[in-house]
Amino acid sequence: MTALLEVSGLTVRFGSPSGEVHAVEDVSFAISSGESLGIVGESGSGKTVTCMSLSWLLPSPPTRYVGGRITFKGEELRPHQEKRLRHIRGRGIGMIFQNSRLSFDPAYRMGAQIAEVLRAHLPQPWRELRPEVIQTLQSCNIADAEAVLDKYPHEVSGGVAQRVSIALALLIRPDLLVADEPTTSLDLLSQIEVLALLEKLRRETGLAMILVSHDLSVVRRIADRVVIMYAGRIVEQGPAEAIFSDPRHPYTQGLLFSALQKREGGRLFELPGTPPDLAALPSGCSFRPRCPHAFAACEEMPALLPAGPAREARCHLLDPAARRD
Amino acid sequence: MLAYTAQRVLSIIPTLIGVSLVTFGLLHLVPGGPALAMLGMAASDPKAVAAVTKELGLDRSLPEQYWIWLKRAVTGNFGTSTEFHVPVTALLFPKLEHTLILTAGSLFYAVVLGLMVGITTALYHRSLYDRLAMLLTLIGASAPVFWIGLLLIYLFAIRLGWLPALGMASPLGPPTVLGVLKHLILPAFANSIISLAVIARIVRSGMMEALVQPYILAARARGLPRWRQVVVHAFRNVLPDAINITGLQVGFLFGGALFVEVVFGWPGLGYLIYSSIQARDYVTLQAAVLIVSAAFIFVNLVADLARMALDPREARS
Amino acid sequence: MSAATTAPAVTGELPRSARRQALAAFMRDRMAVVGVVVLLLAVIVTVLAPLISPYDPTEGDDDNILVPPFSPGHILGTDTQGRDMLARILFGARLAFPEAIIPVAVAGIIGLILGMIGGYYHRTVGEAVMRVLDVLFAIPMVLLAIAIAAALGSGLPTVVLSMSIVITPYIARVVSTTTAQLRSATFVEAARVSGFGDGRIFWREILPHVIPAVVVYGTTNMGAMVVFAAGFGFLGLGAQPPTPDWGAMIADGMHSLDSAPWVSTVPGIAIVIIALAFNYVGDGLRVALDPRLRTRL
Numbered sequence: 001m002t003a004l005l006e007v008s009g010l011t012v013r014f015g016s017p018s019g020e021v022h023a024v025e026d027v028s029f030a031i032s033s034g035e036s037l038g039i040v041g042e043s044g045s046g047k048t049v050t051c052m053s054l055s056w057l058l059p060s061p062p063t064r065y066v067g068g069r070i071t072f073k074g075e076e077l078r079p080h081q082e083k084r085l086r087h088i089r090g091r092g093i094g095m096i097f098q099n100s101r102l103s104f105d106p107a108y109r110m111g112a113q114i115a116e117v118l119r120a121h122l123p124q125p126w127r128e129l130r131p132e133v134i135q136t137l138q139s140c141n142i143a144d145a146e147a148v149l150d151k152y153p154h155e156v157s158g159g160v161a162q163r164v165s166i167a168l169a170l171l172i173r174p175d176l177l178v179a180d181e182p183t184t185s186l187d188l189l190s191q192i193e194v195l196a197l198l199e200k201l202r203r204e205t206g207l208a209m210i211l212v213s214h215d216l217s218v219v220r221r222i223a224d225r226v227v228i229m230y231a232g233r234i235v236e237q238g239p240a241e242a243i244f245s246d247p248r249h250p251y252t253q254g255l256l257f258s259a260l261q262k263r264e265g266g267r268l269f270e271l272p273g274t275p276p277d278l279a280a281l282p283s284g285c286s287f288r289p290r291c292p293h294a295f296a297a298c299e300e301m302p303a304l305l306p307a308g309p310a311r312e313a314r315c316h317l318l319d320p321a322a323r324r325d
Numbered sequence: 326m327l328a329y330t331a332q333r334v335l336s337i338i339p340t341l342i343g344v345s346l347v348t349f350g351l352l353h354l355v356p357g358g359p360a361l362a363m364l365g366m367a368a369s370d371p372k373a374v375a376a377v378t379k380e381l382g383l384d385r386s387l388p389e390q391y392w393i394w395l396k397r398a399v400t401g402n403f404g405t406s407t408e409f410h411v412p413v414t415a416l417l418f419p420k421l422e423h424t425l426i427l428t429a430g431s432l433f434y435a436v437v438l439g440l441m442v443g444i445t446t447a448l449y450h451r452s453l454y455d456r457l458a459m460l461l462t463l464i465g466a467s468a469p470v471f472w473i474g475l476l477l478i479y480l481f482a483i484r485l486g487w488l489p490a491l492g493m494a495s496p497l498g499p500p501t502v503l504g505v506l507k508h509l510i511l512p513a514f515a516n517s518i519i520s521l522a523v524i525a526r527i528v529r530s531g532m533m534e535a536l537v538q539p540y541i542l543a544a545r546a547r548g549l550p551r552w553r554q555v556v557v558h559a560f561r562n563v564l565p566d567a568i569n570i571t572g573l574q575v576g577f578l579f580g581g582a583l584f585v586e587v588v589f590g591w592p593g594l595g596y597l598i599y600s601s602i603q604a605r606d607y608v609t610l611q612a613a614v615l616i617v618s619a620a621f622i623f624v625n626l627v628a629d630l631a632r633m634a635l636d637p638r639e640a641r642s
Numbered sequence: 643m644s645a646a647t648t649a650p651a652v653t654g655e656l657p658r659s660a661r662r663q664a665l666a667a668f669m670r671d672r673m674a675v676v677g678v679v680v681l682l683l684a685v686i687v688t689v690l691a692p693l694i695s696p697y698d699p700t701e702g703d704d705d706n707i708l709v710p711p712f713s714p715g716h717i718l719g720t721d722t723q724g725r726d727m728l729a730r731i732l733f734g735a736r737l738a739f740p741e742a743i744i745p746v747a748v749a750g751i752i753g754l755i756l757g758m759i760g761g762y763y764h765r766t767v768g769e770a771v772m773r774v775l776d777v778l779f780a781i782p783m784v785l786l787a788i789a790i791a792a793a794l795g796s797g798l799p800t801v802v803l804s805m806s807i808v809i810t811p812y813i814a815r816v817v818s819t820t821t822a823q824l825r826s827a828t829f830v831e832a833a834r835v836s837g838f839g840d841g842r843i844f845w846r847e848i849l850p851h852v853i854p855a856v857v858v859y860g861t862t863n864m865g866a867m868v869v870f871a872a873g874f875g876f877l878g879l880g881a882q883p884p885t886p887d888w889g890a891m892i893a894d895g896m897h898s899l900d901s902a903p904w905v906s907t908v909p910g911i912a913i914v915i916i917a918l919a920f921n922y923v924g925d926g927l928r929v930a931l932d933p934r935l936r937t938r939l
Contacts, residue, residue, distance in 0.1 A: 057546055082551060090548030103543035107561045107636075116557070117547045168547070343777030347786070354793035362793075467917035469869045471876050472892050472910035475899060479907075483900045580784030584873060588896070598785075599877060602792040614789045618781040625780075 002074060003030035004208050005054065005093075005176055010068030012049050012058075019279035023049040025232045027068070031176070031225075036202055036209040038223030038240065040216060040255070044275050046232035047212045051178045054210075055089045056080070073175065091121050094174030098181040100161040104153035111149030114168050121172045133171060140167040140197055159190025166197060170207075177201075178210045183218060198222055216259045220244060228252050231276050231286035234304065238311030248313040250291050285316070293317060330630060337622050344622070345398065348615045349391050355607055359383060359390075362607035365407030403612035408604040413612045416597065421616055423493060424582050424593035426505070430513030431578045431585075435520035436571055442521070443528025443567075444560060450533055459529075462522035470581045474515035474588035481511060491590040512589040516581045520574035527570045531563035538562075565632045572628025576621045667930040674926020677919040684916060688735040697726035699733040700884040708902040721891070721905045722898055730886035731912050737798065737880070737887050738916065741871035745805035746860045753810045754856055757817025758844055762825055764818075772818060775811040783808045784870070788877065796879045801871060809863070816859045820852050854931045862924030865917035872913050888913055 012024040024046040031037045041047040052058050054070060056079040065079045072092060077085065089095075097103045104113055114133060115126045122129065137145035140163045148156060148164060156164070162182060169177055179198065183191040199222060201207055213219050219226060219240070226243050228236040228251065236249040247253045273290035276282055282289055284299040291298065297316040304312040305319055355362040360374050360383055367373045378384055382393045397403070403413035442462065446455040465473070482490035489508050494500035535541065536559050544554045586595035594613050601609040668674055687694065696715075702723035711719040711727070718727035756775065760768040778786065790804035824830055830847050838846075874880040875889025883890065888909040895905025 052542075055546070057542065086548050086550060088548075089546055095543075095546040097539060097543055097546075099539065102539040105540045105544070105558045105562070107558075116553070117549065120547070120549050120553075165543075172548075339773070340777060340780045343774070344780050347777060347781065348789075351789055351793050354790065356795060463921060464914060464918060467865050467869065467921055468910065468914045469872050469876070469889070469892070471873070472906065472913065475892065475896060475906045476910070479899055479903050483903075576782040577784070580782040583784065583788065584876065587877070598788070602788070602877060602879065605792075607793060610789055610792055614781065614785055617785055621782055622780050 002032075003071075004033045004035075004073060006030045006069075006071040007050075007054065008069045010050065010053055010070070011066040012046075012053055012068075013064045013066055014062055015064070016279055018277075021278045022232050022281060023278060024053065027229075027232075027234055029227055029234065029237060031208055031210060033175070033208050034206045036211065036222055036224050038219030038226045039210060039212045039229060040214065040219050040226060041229035042214055042275050044231075044278060045229040046278075047214075047229050048180055050229070051095075051180055051210055051212050054178060055085055055093050057089065057095075087121075090117065090169075090172050090174065092175050094169035094172060094177045096162070096165050096169055096177070096179040096182050099158070099185045100165040101153050101156070101158050103165055104161060106153050108152070109149065110151055110153065110156065110164055114149070114164070114171070117168060118171060129171075133167075136167045136171050137164065140164070140170075141193060142167070157190070158186050159193060162186060162190065162194050163197065166194070166201075170201070170205075174207075176208045176210065178212070180212045181214070182211070184213070184215070195221060216244075216255060228255070231281060232278060233286065233314060234312075235287065235315070236307070236311075236313040237304075238308065242308060242311060246308075248307040248311070248318065249287075249315050250293050250317070251287050252313075254290075285314075326633065329633060333626065333629060333633075337626055340622055341619065344618045345395060345615065346391065348611050348618070349394050351611050351614065352607055363404060363407070365605065365607075367407070398612075398615065403615075404608040406601075406606055406609045408601060408606035408609065413609050416609060417594070417612055417616055420592065420594045420597045420613075421620070423591065424579070424586070424595060424617075425620070426493075426509065427512060427516065427582050427586065427591055427593055427595075428575065428578045430509045431516040431520070431581070432571070432575065434514050434517035435524055435574060435578070438517070439521045439524030440528055440567070442525040444532055444555065446525070447529045447532030447536060448555065450529070458525070462525050465518040466522035468518070469584070470515055470519065471584040471588045473518055474512065474585050477511045477515050478588070493592055508591075512585045512591050515588070516578055516585040519581065520571075520577055523574060524567065524570060528563055528567055531566050532559055535559040535562045565636045568628055568632045568635065572625045572632075575624040575628075579617050579621055664930040668926050671922075671926040671929060673922040674930075677922035677926065680915065680919040681923065684735060684919070685739065687732060688739060691732040691736060695726075695729040695732050697729040699725060699729040699886045701725065708898060708905070710902070711904050711908070718908050719902075719904045721894060722902070725884075725886075727904070727908050730891060731888070731909060734886040734888045734891065734909065734912070735916075737885070738868055738871060738913070741798070741801055741805075741874075741880075742864055742867035742920075744802050745809060746864060746867055748802070748806040749810040749813050750856050750860055752806070753813025754817055754849075754852065756810070757814035758821050758848060758852065760814060761818035761821025762840070762844070762848070764822055764825075768818070772814075775814050778808065778811040779815075784873065787870070788874070788879065791874060791879045796874075796882060798881050801874045801880050805867065805870060809867075812863075813856060813859060816855055817852050820855045821848055824848050824851055858924065858928045858931055861920065861927050864924065865920035868913055868917045868920065872909075 007030070008028040010024055010027040014021040014023060027046070027050055029037070039047045039050065049058070053065070053068075054072075056065065056070075056077065060079060070077045072088060077088060104110065108116075115129075118124075118129055118133075119126065133149075134145045137148065142148055142160060142163055148160060153161060166179075166182075182198065183194050186194060195218060198209070198211070202209060202222060209222070211219060211222050223240045226237065226240045227234055228243070228249065230251050236243065236247070236252050243252065244256065247256050276286055276289065285291070285294075285302055288294045288298045295316070297319075302314050302316045302319070304314050307313040307318050352359040352362045357368070359381065360377050361368045363377050363381070364370075364373055382390050385393075401414050403417070405411065406413050406416055409416055442458050446458050449455050478490045481488045488511050489495070490511070493508050494504045495508075532555075536555070538559075541554050541559055544558050549558075582591075582593060583595035583598055585591065586593045587599045590596070594617060598610060598613050601607070601613070702725050703720065704724055706716065706720050707724040708722060709716045709720040709724075711717065713719060716726055716728070718731065720726055721730065756771055760772040760775070762768060764772075787804040787808040790807060791800045794800045794803065824847070830843060833843050833847050871880070872887075872889030872892070875887035875891075876893045878890070878893070880889060881887045891909040892906045895902065895907070895909075898905055
C-alpha cells in the first residue's frame with residue numbers, strides 16, 4: 001500500500017545575521033491513511049518547520065527550500081506552485097496551530113472566518129452549511145456554538161479557539177490533520193479536553209494525523225508511530241510502543257527519563273546542556289556535546305541505522321563496527 | 326461605541342473655542358492693532374477708526390471684544406475685506422468649495438497611490454522596486470510642494486503640453502466637470518506627494534508587521550487565496566492606522582493647498598490667503614484660517630470615528 | 643559567536659558602552675553617515691561663502707541675464723537679474739540653516755519644559771497645559787505659522803518666531819508622552835519615595851531620558867523645517883529682496899519657467915539635498931538611540 005504522505009530528504013534553511021540556520025536537514029518519513037504519527041523534539045529541533053513544509057507553507061524567501069520531495073496521494077507537491085498548493089492546504093492537509101486564538105484574524109467574527117474558509121473549498125453556500133458547522137462545533141464540545149460564531153477571537157478563551165480551529169479543519173474533510181503543539185498554550189483543563197477530542201477523532205474517524213509536541217505524554221496517548229527530532233534531524237523513529245518502552249538513542253533516553261522524573265514528582269531532571277545553535281552546528285553528531293556516551297566515532301555524523309523491527313536511530317552505538325574502537 | 330461617539334463629538338467644542346481664540350488673537354498681533362487691521366488703508370480716516378472701535382468694542386476689555394467678535398463670527402459676519410470691499414463671507418465660501426475640490430483630489434491620489442505603494446512594497450520588501458519606491462517617496466517628502474508643482478508644470482504643461490498649467494477651468498466657454506478634472510490632475514498630484522509618501526510608509530511598515538502574524542500563516546494553511554490573505558486579512562488590520570494617518574494628512578493637504586493654489590493659479594482659499602497676505606487684508610486672512618481649521622477639525626472627527634468603528638477591540642473598550 | 647554578541651544584554655551595560663554601541667549602530671547606517679558628511683560640507687561651504695563665492699549674490703549683471711547652467715563663469719547659470727545662481731545658493735544656505743535650526747532649538751527648550759510639566763503633573767496643571775496645546779494641533783500647522791507671520795510682518799525674526807510657535811506643541815507632546823511613562827518607572831518612583839524634590843527628579847531622573855527623544859524628533863523633522871522655511875520665502879514672508887532666500891528664489895523663477903527653468907529648479911534641488919540629508923541622519927539617530935530598533939535590524 002502506498003503512503004498517504006511521503007517526505008524524503010527534506011532540507012529547509014533560513015538566512016540569519018549570525019549565519020545560515022539549518023532548520024531541517026535531510027528529514028524523511030511517511031504516513032499512511034488512518035495512521036497517526038507523533039513528532040517529538042525540543043523547541044528548535046525543526047519539528048514545526050517540518051510540518052509547515054509539508055505543504056510548503058512558509059513563505060520563500062526568506063525560507064530556503066534546499067531539497068526534498070513531498071508526495072501527497074501520489075502527487076508530488078512542489079514549492080511556489082501556490083495555485084495548486086492552495087487546494088492541498090486545508091482540503092488535503094488540515095492544520096491546527098499552537099495558539100489558535102492568534103490563528104484567527106482579530107478583525108472578524110469567528111463565524112465570518114469559518115464561512116470564508118468553507119467558501120474557499122466547498123461549493124455550497126454558507127446558508128446550507130451552517131447547520132453542519134453548528135453540529136461540528138458541538139461535536140467538538142462547544143456548547144454555545146451559535147454564540148461563538150458571533151464572537152471576535154479576543155472574546156473567546158484559548159481552549160474554545162483551539163476547538164473551533166479543530167472543527168474548522170474537520171469541516172473541510174482533510175485527508176491528513178497536522179496538529180502543531182495543539183495543547184501547549186492552553187490551561188490544564190483545556191489541555192485535557194483538547195487531547196480527549198483529538199483521541200476521540202482518532203477513534204471515530206480514523207483520520208490520518210501528525211501530532212507535533214515536545215510533550216511525550218501527549219504523543220503517547222495518540223500516536224501509532226513516533227519520530228524524534230534533534231537539531232533539525234530525525235534521531236530516532238519507529239512504533240510508539242517500542243520507542244517508549246525501549247528507547248535506543250541517548251537523546252530519546254534522556255527525554256523519557258526526564259518525563260518520568262517529572263511524573264513521579266521528583267526533582268526535575270533536565271538533559272544537561274542546551275540544544276545547539278542551528279546556525280553553528282557542532283561537527284559530527286549534533287547531540288555529541290550533551291551525550292553521556294559520546295566517543296571517538298561521534299566526531300562524524302552517524303547515519304540512521306536499523307534499531308529493531310521498523311525502527312531506526314541515528315547513533316554510532318548501534319554500529320558494532322564503530323563501537324569496537 | 327455610542328457613548329464614545331457622543332463624547333468625541335462634544336470634545337470638538339472646546340477645541341473650536343480654542344481655535345476661535347487663536348484666530349481672534351491674530352488681529353491683535355498686527356502692528357497697530359485690530360482697528361488698523363480691520364480698516365487697512367481707510368485707517369487714516371479718524372471717523373472710520375472711531376466707527377470700527379465702537380462696532381467691535383475695541384475700547385472695552387479683551388474678553389468683551391472676543392465675545393462681540395464671536396457673536397459676529399457665529400452668524401457668519403467676519404467683517405468686510407479691506408482689499409475687495411465685500412463681506413468676507415461672500416468671498417470665502419465659493420473659494421472654500423474650490424479648495425475642497427483640490428483637497429479631495431489630493432486625498433484621492435495620496436490614498437490610492439499611497440496604499441498601492443505601501444502594500445506592494447511590503448509584499449516585495451527589500452526588492453529593487455521597494456528600495457526605489459522608498460527612495461522616491463523620501464525625496465518627494467523632502468521637497469517643497471510648490472517646487473514639485475513647478476516641475477510638473479514645466480514637464481507636463483510646458484514641455485509635453487499634455488495638461489493645462491493654470492486655473493481651474495478653460496477660460497473659453499463654460500466650465501465643465503471634465504475640464505475641472507483635467508485641470509485638477511497636476512495640482513492635486515503635486516499637493517498629494519508628501520501625504521502619499523507618509524501613507525505609503527505607514528502602510529508599508531504596518532503591512533510588513535501584519536503579514537508575519539500567525540493569522541496570515543493560518544489563512545495560508547487553510548487554503549485561502551493569496552489576495553485574501555493580503556487584502557482581506559493583513560490590510561484589514563492596517564486599515565485603522567491608515568485611516569488615522571489619512572485624517573491627519575488632511576491638515577497638511579489644506580496647508581499644502583496654500584502653495585499649490587499659488588503655483589497653479591487655483592482660485593481657492595489658499596490663493597485667497599496668499600492675496601490677502603500680499604494686500605495685508607487681515608480680516609480675510611483671519612476668517613480663512615478659522616474656516617480651514619473648522620473643516621480640519623471636522624475631518625479629523627470623521628476619521629477618528631471611522632477608525633474606532635473599524636477596530637472591534639477598541640470599539641468595545 | 644552568537645553567545646558573544648548576546649552577552650552584553652545579560653550583564654547590563656555601562657552608560658559609556660551604551661553610547662559607544664549607539665555610535666557603532668549609527669556608523670553602520672551608511673545613508674546616515676552620508677547625510678552627516680553632506681551636512682558638514684554644507685555648513686563649511688556656508689561659513690566660507692564670502693570667501694569662496696565667485697560673485698556678489700545681490701549684484702545683477704544686465705549683460706548676463708538668464709545664462710543657462712554649465713556656462714563658463716556661471717556653473718549654475720544666472721537669474722532674471724543676471725545674478726549668479728551659485729553665489730545665491732551659497733548665501734541662501736546662510737539663511738536656510740538658521741531658519742531650520744533656531745526654531746527647533748527654541749521649540750525644543752519650550753516644548754521640553756511644557757511637556758515635562760504636562761506629563762508629570764498630568765492630573766492638574768499638566769492637563770491644562772496639554773489641553774491648550776491641543777488647540778494648536780487643530781489648526782493646520784503651515785496655515786497657522788503663515789497667518790502669524792503675515793500678522794507680524796515679514797522678515798527672518800518673524801519666520802523663526804512663527805515656526806517656533808507651531809512646532810512647540812509637537813515637541814511638547816513627544817516629551818509629555820515620554821515623561822508620563824517615566825513617571826511610573828521604578829527609578830523615578832524610588833527617587834520620589836526617597837524624598838527628593840520634583841526639581842531634582844526632573845533634572846536628574848527625567849531630563850536625561852527625555853532629551854534623546856527630543857533630539858531624535860528634532861533631527862528627523864529638521865528636513866521638514868528646511869522645506870517649511872522655504873515656504874515663507876516663497877510667499878514673500880521671509881527675508882526681503884535682494885537677500886538670497888531659497889524659497890524666494892523659487893518664486894522668482896516662476897515667471898520665467900518656460901524660458902529659464904533652472905532659476906526655480908536649482909534652489910529646489912539644494913533644498914531637497916539638505917532636507918534629505920537631515921532625514922537620513924534623523925533615521926540613523928532614531929535607530930541608534932532606540933535599542934529596540936537596533937536589535938531588530
